């Protein structure tokens with residue numbers, strides 16, 4: 001079956017929720033993805049910051065194989081050793097004391113939003129349920145999380161949304177402070193905005209938000225779905241700042257490509273959940289938690305974070321050099337191996353040309369090229385990617 005035949009079959013049965021690129025994936029290995037025609041692509045999108053250990057990391061594969069022949073699923077009516085060990089690992093390496101498992105980032109945020117409402121209803125009664133989030137944020141695609149997301153575009157056609165959200169400019173503590181009224185029970189922020197254009201919280205901002213939350217007895221949620229799990233060079237992005245949230249949400253890279261979500265919380269916050277408050281059939285099942293345990297083990301013990309810092313610095317430097325040579329390129333921003341290159345033009349045609357030349361990237365916020373390669377990426381792979389990008393940019397200049 002060739003590319004065109006698959007695309008035609010897909011067009012006749014797959015819901016049209018994605019604008020897909022015209023390649024049909026067949027296999028992956030490390031930083032490389034192959035299509036069904038045998039073409040090979042340097043994967044600097046990495047499943048949108050999911051494949052932090054690259055494709056098919058042998059330790060993740062082995063954990064999945066071993067667990068698949070032992071126990072794939074039971075139910076959260078029973079205790080699950082892998083789930084317990086994973087929660088212990090997450091708590092040991094973060095501020096967390098209790099973990100709720102689910103299957104995606106949106107679900108982790110749903111759990112967080114339910115928890116802050118429940119916590120507030122017990123502490124304050126029923127009228128204090130508003131959550132402040134940031135403009136240009138992204139928190140998922142469910143009705144609840146599009147309500148939380150500070151972008152009108154994701155709500156278009158889906159109104160009425162869930163009440164109780166208020167949006168403020170990201171990085172502006174004055175605006176946040178002005179938005180605090182007696183109805184507000186929590187603040188939810190991404191320490192680095194991913195979909196919004198790779199915007200890093202300015203120095204001191206998260207700490208000032210933490211202080212504001214303490215002052216007004218509001219809970220603080222960090223959505224680390226995209227930037228957690230090593231992406232920024234520390235296991236969790238909040239660890240760059242002298243601050244900890246009450247609740248952190250994780251998903252994407254946590255299980256090396258297997259679907260998982262987690263809400264990590266302090267005991268004081270999490271205690272608002274009692275049996276029956278919330279649940280998930282698959283959440284934290286034996287298979288995905290085996291994959292997550294293997295993923296965290298590699299992240300923490302195999303030098304992956306160190307490589308992320310080193311290669312993040314190198315990629316940033318190479319992107320800055322490239323940017324300086326092209327008039328339509330601007331700022332390079334981000335942290336570790338989540339980097340954005342600001343353009344003064346639409347990014348989509350460049351992404352398309354990069355793909356044609358064998359490199360996978362994408363564009364966020366219309367004009368920001370996003371680079372989120374596997375954290376195991378090598379210098380040689382970055383050099384290869386920069387050669388492709390240079391050719392893409394040069395071709396764009398010629399075609400103008």
Ligand SMILES: *Cc1c(COP(=O)(O)O)cnc(C)c1O
Pocket residue numbers: 103104105106107109138139140141190194195223224225226251252
């Ligand atoms: C991807 C993402 C989500 C949504 O995760 P899903 O697994 O697609 O539901 C939520 N928040 C952030 C910051 C994300 O990047």
